[in-house]
Amino acid sequence: MIDGAILIGAELRQAETRFTSVDPATGETLKPNVSSAGPADVADACALAAAAAPAYAATDPETRAAFLERIADAIAAIGDPLIARAMQETGLPRARLEGERGRTVGQLRLFAQVVRQGDWLDATIDPALPDRQPLPRPDLRRLNLPVGPVAVFGASNFPLAFSVAGGDTASALAAGCPVVVKGHPAHPGTGELVARAVRDAVAAAGLPAGVFSYLPGETNALGEALVADPRIKAVGFTGSRGGGLALMRIAAGREEPIPVYAEMSSINPVILFPAALAARGEALAPAFVQSLTMGAGQFCTNPGLVLGVASPELDRFVEAAGKALSESQPATMLSPGIHASFEKGVDALAGHNAVTQVARGQVGEGVNQAVGALFVTDASAFLADRALGHEVFGSSSIVIRCRDLAEIGTVIASLEGQLTATIQIDDADADAVRGLLPILAERVGRILANGWPTGVEVSHAMVHGGPFPATSDGRTTSVGTAAIYRFLRPVCFQNIPEGLLPEAISDANPWSIARRVDGKREASTR
Amino acid sequence: MIDGAILIGAELRQAETRFTSVDPATGETLKPNVSSAGPADVADACALAAAAAPAYAATDPETRAAFLERIADAIAAIGDPLIARAMQETGLPRARLEGERGRTVGQLRLFAQVVRQGDWLDATIDPALPDRQPLPRPDLRRLNLPVGPVAVFGASNFPLAFSVAGGDTASALAAGCPVVVKGHPAHPGTGELVARAVRDAVAAAGLPAGVFSYLPGETNALGEALVADPRIKAVGFTGSRGGGLALMRIAAGREEPIPVYAEMSSINPVILFPAALAARGEALAPAFVQSLTMGAGQFCTNPGLVLGVASPELDRFVEAAGKALSESQPATMLSPGIHASFEKGVDALAGHNAVTQVARGQVGEGVNQAVGALFVTDASAFLADRALGHEVFGSSSIVIRCRDLAEIGTVIASLEGQLTATIQIDDADADAVRGLLPILAERVGRILANGWPTGVEVSHAMVHGGPFPATSDGRTTSVGTAAIYRFLRPVCFQNIPEGLLPEAISDANPWSIARRVDGKREASTR
Incomplete structure (x- = not known):
């Protein structure tokens, strides 16, 4: 089903302003024409994302992992219409797009494993030392929490693996962040098919609808409004240097500056x-x-x-x-x-x-x-x-x-x-x-x-990043499991009673995750 | 020995432009008057830091840890003159400054332990899967490398623990980054004593002199020139919101933007x-x-x-x-x-x-x-x-x-x-x-x-950070061992022969550090 809709959480909207994409192999205009999301759509998507953020952040690893797997299943379930539409919109051949679909669902499933395994929480406990001289040490426990709603910009060159439910979306959702996608205007049909699959997965998982929204559009103003929205707390982008620099400037100029992870330009x-x-x-x-x-x-x-x-x-x-x-x-x-x-x-x-x-x-x-x-x-x-x-x-x-x-x-x-x-x-x-x-x-x-740089493995050791201007933030990667750390921030809990501690750093450790205690890493109890 | 010098690596310089500090308890001007570092000093310190960066980055953990311990010993060895001078320059009482000195040398020694232990390298290995279908997986190995020379701005309120050899300097040096300190003009004598101790430790450790430089001064232009220098790759700052925001703007406006870790303002x-x-x-x-x-x-x-x-x-x-x-x-x-x-x-x-x-x-x-x-x-x-x-x-x-x-x-x-x-x-x-x-x-x-926020433990689980404007980058902490990650970036090595691999990710693992292999954490072999 492709009808050019905007997806604000569960809600489907049609806008009066429309745009079209073309089949690059023929130059022909494709149908249907597509809604151009406007400022009100941005604001509504961000408001819904902010409202969903606490509940989504509080999901346990199993719930969140199962949700990622549901998205993978839902994308796979679209079947050949997704490949056929992507071929039309991008000119890429079938084999390449089938491979890319495999990578897309594969990385969602890999992030599900990562979420369950729990290393991303970086759970760290320094037990109290009540008798230490000259001052006792309090009980200190640290874990990573999601940064909040993330804006993701779909890339043109990976219409599946780095677009609506690609690496940025997968890693942000894995981190516990709602995602608002600005769809790439070159493949809006492909984008909508995937967006609807994610929306279905959100509903099936019983999560708040604001966990995911999709804003198609072809203007720079749309992306600029999204990055400027105060409810957005981080940005993932793959695209041109000019585009990435523009988003970096907007993010740095906000009342509350936010991190931008832009993958921009490289001659390798x-x-x-x-x-x-x-x-x-x-x-x-x-x-x-x-x-x-x-x-x-x-x-x-x-x-x-x-x-x-x-x-x-x-x-x-x-x-x-x-x-x-x-x-x-x-x-x-x-x-x-x-x-x-x-x-x-x-x-x-x-x-x-x-x-x-x-x-x-x-x-x-x-x-x-x-x-x-x-x-x-x-x-x-x-x-x-x-x-x-x-x-x-x-x-x-x-x-x-x-x-x-x-x-x-x-x-x-x-x-x-x-x-x-x-x-x-x-x-x-x-x-x-x-x-x-x-x-x-x-x-x-x-x-x-003794190989060639094309072909990027989605794995634990991969780094798809690099110093500026390859990316805006050389401390990170946009491919591989380490991409999750882009959307996390540490919080320390001091002398908080067991019953009020986040599960990951409670004595009970109900998720059986590996933790660092007094500087020494303890094995997972699983 | 305090004579108001600028320290460009091992070289002592005196500038014609001088400034003075005052004893805040009496309002009296303190002696000696102090050199104001200028643009040429900034450029020379940064050039020396950049030249020293590869050799310092290549130090093995034991060498780097022993260097941090040497700095701690050298600061302790200054003895009472350091406390007496800091009391004069800050109005803080003796007990407080003695405690702060303990924290300062303690955190240098704690970072030495961290460096030896090796978790900061985040060594991660995905072994090759030559028979995988449809495509083999290459051998992928990731580790953290230092970002390069770091500019550190001394804070007025912790003349030892967050100044010349405080938390920012300790964590940057631990990460393998040369440091150029912009001294706080309110305690230049204290700063110089500590800077000379660090310089002595650099020499005693046989490291390149550019690993550490010290630029006293009282103008905003000095700090601005330091952050704008293209050889500086990250900034640590503790101070006012206005000051931090100014440095963020300069860093974001550089041809190569760099991260600024500014700890600015909080009402707790x-x-x-x-x-x-x-x-x-x-x-x-x-x-x-x-x-x-x-x-x-x-x-x-x-x-x-x-x-x-x-x-x-x-x-x-x-x-x-x-x-x-x-x-x-x-x-x-x-x-x-x-x-x-x-x-x-x-x-x-x-x-x-x-x-x-x-x-x-x-x-x-x-x-x-x-x-x-x-x-x-x-x-x-x-x-x-x-x-x-x-x-x-x-x-x-x-x-x-x-x-x-x-x-x-x-x-x-x-x-x-x-x-x-x-x-x-x-x-x-x-x-x-x-x-x-x-x-x-x-x-x-x-x-x-059920405690009070003053008193920040230097430990593994501590977070001294927070969303903007508490800090410029809420993904980090400036106190505690996790501060080292601010000055690191990941690099992946693909199919690199054993003899050319960095030690931390080589098969030989000569430093016996714990690594993640195929997504599973292996224990240290020590």
């Missing part, structure tokens, strides 16, 4: 170390091109920068990559706007007097097609023009010829914060890697060896 | 529940006044607001508190500026037409004396004028008569974020407490029963 350097390049430079090229062109290059972790020491081996890599790219097929981009930005970025590189175009991919039929692009330049040119380090969202990459390893280090040190860095290494590169790893670790959230 | 509500008030209201009064007037009321956790249901019992509490306060002795405040602000705040309350003055403390001889002040008003008046909820730094408090428990809830819900809330309760109050605890927990960092 790949460093070809000399021994690896000599041993398998040509073999690396097609794998690199596959990572570059996957999903029309529309990944936050797309490898947009390649660094190597100028050498015949690097020349052969560039040649082989150019050959592979020139044979690559075009792919439909997510939206006309993203396609236009990609073309503009590629044209700027192609027209740059210090940059040489190595190859373009195959040109195809139809609109909004990403034609891959590979460029090469020297480190001195790259260092002289910061614009060459800006993200071109899509399948475009630039190879930087460096004089030596030291100049590779100079280029890395000149980079802004990144989500990832990839190192292609052989045993003989170990000393060179040791020299560069500390510089890399300062600038990125994930360092990976 | 005390709620007298009906049964407790009936049973022991008069007995509570002198204990309340003792907490209110301790240290001239110059604590972040000073009880500046008391809430109770209007009743004869509340009247008796107010009367008894007024009597106790009227007998209280005056105390020298930290500085003429703080004293002037206190007088202004008290005068505003005394002149407010909806506020009644209950009592003032004894007036004494000498300058800069805090004379305690107690006021009373009704909830409706309090709710009508937000200014009544602003902090008056010093021994001033206001009792709010509420119609009933519901109105107490309304007043709490109207409050800004607070560091603490205190509840005076008896068994018969349990249901009433249950109703208010969720509202309290939303607004404060610590809830304590």
